[in-house]
Amino acid sequence: MxxxxxxxxxxxxxxxxxxxxxxxxxxxxxxxxxxxxxxxxxxxxxxxxxxxxxxxxxxxxxxxxxxxxxxxxxxxxxxxxxxxxxxxxxxxxxxxxxxxxxxxxxxxxxxxxxxxxxxxxxxxxxxxxxxxxxxxxxxxxxxxxxxxxxxxxxxxxxxxxxxxxxxxxxxxxxxxxxxxxxxxxxxxxxxxxxxxxxxxxxxxxxxxxxxxxxxxxxxxxxxxxxxxxxxxxxxxxxxxxxFNQFHPTCLYHADAHNFLLTEALRGEGAYLRRPDGSRFMPDFDERAELAPRDIVARAIDFEMKRLGSDCVYLDITHKPADFIIKHFPTIYQRCLEFGIDITKDPIPVVPAAHYTxxxxxxxxxxxxxxxxxxxxxxxxxxxxxxxxxxxxxxxxxxxxxxxxxxxxxxxxxxxVPMPGNIPPWDDSQVSNSDEEVVIAHNWHELRLFMWDYVGIVRSDKRLERAMRRCSMLQQEIEEYYQHFRVSNHLLELRNLVQVAELIIRCAMDRKESRGLHYNIDHPNKSSHSKPTILQPDP
CATH class of the missing domain: 3.50.50.60 (FAD/NAD(P)-binding domain)
Structure with missing residues (x-):
């Protein structure tokens, strides 16, 4: 036993x-x-x-x-x-x-x-x-x-x-x-x-x-x-x-995994530039690079799509080198590992999901x-x-x-007293999975359609597509969960597909564009906006 x-x-x-x-x-x-x-x-x-x-x-x-x-x-x-x-x-x-x-x-x-x-x-x-x-x-x-x-x-x-x-x-x-x-x-x-x-x-x-x-x-x-x-x-x-915040500036490099470039770079005077070297943030907001993150992220997304560019550039090279190295030692050293000297070179950046x-x-x-x-x-x-x-x-x-x-x-x-007896976990009716590829495939599909359809810029049609695919994944993952023993990837995938559904449902309920949520079919702010609240079934 x-x-x-x-x-x-x-x-x-x-x-x-x-x-x-x-x-x-x-x-x-x-x-x-x-x-x-x-x-x-x-x-x-x-x-x-x-x-x-x-x-x-x-x-x-x-x-x-x-x-x-x-x-x-x-x-x-x-x-x-x-x-x-x-x-x-x-x-x-x-x-x-x-x-x-x-x-x-x-x-x-x-x-x-x-x-x-x-x-x-x-x-x-x-x-x-x-x-x-x-x-x-x-x-x-x-x-x-x-x-x-x-x-x-x-x-x-x-x-x-x-x-x-x-x-x-x-x-x-x-x-x-x-x-x-x-x-x-x-x-x-x-x-x-x-x-x-x-x-x-x-x-x-x-x-x-x-x-x-x-x-x-x-x-x-x-x-x-x-x-x-x-x-x-x-x-x-x-x-x-x-409302998912996309940080405007993550390092764009094939070998740089999830490396964020702090907002403080722009706070200390760094500029965002197109591939041709021209600044673009003054065209989008009077606060330029110091505008809130949602505005900066959408501006970068717009310029990348308009130009067909893989990234834009964050440039602080106009500041003294010793100032840069002293205030941003971690970023300086990390970028050097990828052949980028931030005291001399603009940094290639893209937006990335950052905060819920x-x-x-x-x-x-x-x-x-x-x-x-x-x-x-x-x-x-x-x-x-x-x-x-x-x-x-x-x-x-x-x-x-x-x-x-x-x-x-x-x-x-x-x-509050300590709880009494709690039923132990019962996995007597499940077996070890022999198809881990199912998890890997569903994992990739989920993250890809969320990026494509529920990302920085959304539309009603994109959200509907995302919900259909999410529902199909939920059914498949729940069936998998019922039949096989748990693993790290299965537990995370089960939670992520649930969170994806909640994000999509909230996005579909909001018929306006506000803050981090931008829907091209509803580009204006509503005059009577309130939080989106979802209630689970009893």
Whole structure:
């Protein structure tokens, strides 16, 4: 008889980026936490975030200005109360990071030295009216990730489980639908290739976004929409999935896998140029290269299609070489590996799927529709980003909402008992797959038609085609899932095809163009726009 492996903890945190690590550290003060990571602890979007974290540190800047810039970028779909809450709590969240050991860049004095009381160096990115981006050179995410994961590994109340895929949430939905409560999750141990059970009083989804649903993405391989798909299957509402942010500038090179070129390059004066060397952003927006990402991405897409060009170019060669190398050392070194000296050569770039603005509906405490289930970071829809995310508000959201969720969970800990017996995973009726090629084929088809039909520019006909193909894939994948044992690729494919359906449904419901959603059949903004909310079947 096969041994059943069950784990137990006060809180299960699924995801190990900035949101998950921050939540775990705040909760571990007085409870036991299991932190689940699909790959190695550092393999998430946070580690690769280059730009920085937005917060008001300059005396000439104001919280009201940060709020205003966020609302403008969100194109009328942000929740103003959520935006204000985030901006007001930004500075304290940053100070908590600093106390944890995160080293943000500081201003040098005239002699090139940095004094102990030096001010933090602030940069500016697209959509911001002031310099308010704290950063650690051009590898802010790495600095945050490494610092926080070291704190997590040292904490006696946090048990880290690496190389585990969450399969599905365990809830009381079937036994008590009106009071649906989360009880834990089934997880797949990638080393033993066995399904295990984690029982917990509270579960938090911090699984990131779903940009892997597209053929070209700046995200790491783990960004497969797992939390969104699991929450939907468990009974949570999902909102605004049509708003997928395409980062305008990813390195275009056959051997460069998912390498993003930070917004801060344009913030420090880099120009976007056509292959003939001419600038084009002033033709599209008065803010030129500092326009919000959706405008810049569409402009690049338009120019590439108009010219039949494989890419455009990002050029910062007019700045001093030492300035470039000092402020963008990671990009400088990485590009050199591909024979591109950014102090002398324009950088070939293309847009790529980068950020999921929609997600699992959650309130200011991260609470979802299921009792005891929380969603924080990119997996969540809170109303902060609206129809487009303002640059460097993403890591900020992770920090602010993780702390808010932790405070609420702490207040509820004494009220919630540990769940009782949970049925073990039953795979007695399935077998090992002998046709892995089916997964590979469906994987490729899904990402290709999402890129072609549900990408930067959409149409009603493209969306209808995408939905037909998505429905066919769903049927095939679900049948496959019912008959064969789980694997990493099967679990991710199952989640991605579910997320694809949610994106397409939201896009079909929105009969206008706004923010990141642009439909050539509905090119104008509606005067009465609201979030797109999908409700799962009971």
């Amino acid at each position: 096969k041994q059943v492996v069950e784990h137990q903890s006060d809180i299960l945190v699924i995801g190990s980026g900035a949101a998950g690590l921050t939540l775990a550290l705040h909760l571990a003060e007085n409870s036991k936490v299991i932190l689940l990571s699909k790959g190695p602890l550092s393999e998430g979007s946070t580690y690769y975030a280059q730009g920085g974290i937005a917060s008001v540190f300059d005396e000439e800047d104001t919280i009201e200005s940060h709020v205003s810039d966020t609302l403008v970028a969100g194109a009328g779909l942000c929740d103003p109360s959520v935006v204000s809450f985030t901006a007001e709590n930004a500075k304290s969240a940053i100070h908590w990071l600093i106390r944890c050991g995160v080293a943000f860049d500081k201003e040098e004095n005239k002699d090139g030295h940095i004094s102990a009381d030096a001010a933090y160096h602030l940069t500016r990115e697209g959509g911001h009216s002031h310099r308010r981006i704290l950063h650690a050179a051009d590898a802010t995410g790495k600095e945050v990730q490494v610092t926080l994961q070291e704190c997590v590994r040292r904490h006696p109340n946090i048990h880290v489980m690496e190389k585990y895929n969450a399969i599905d949430l365990i809830t009381t939905r079937r036994s008590n639908p009106p009071d649906n409560r989360v009880q834990g999750a089934y997880v797949w141990n990638r080393d033993s290739e066995q399904v295990e059970t984690i029982k917990a009083r509270f579960v938090a989804l911090a699984t990131g976004g779903s940009s892997k649903v597209y053929q070209y993405t700046s995200n790491p391989d783990v960004a497969s929409g797992d939390g969104i798909a699991m929450a939907w299957r468990a009974g949570c509402r999902i909102a605004n999935m049509e 603005c929609g997600g699992v509906m959650a309130d200011l405490h991260g609470k979802t529709d299921i009792n005891g289930l929380y969603a924080i970071g990119e997996v969540a829809y809170t109303g902060l980003h609206g129809a487009n995310r303002l640059a460097s508000n993403s890591l900020l959201e992770c920090l602010v909402f993780a702390r808010a969720a932790s405070e609420y969970i702490k207040s509820q800990l004494h009220k």
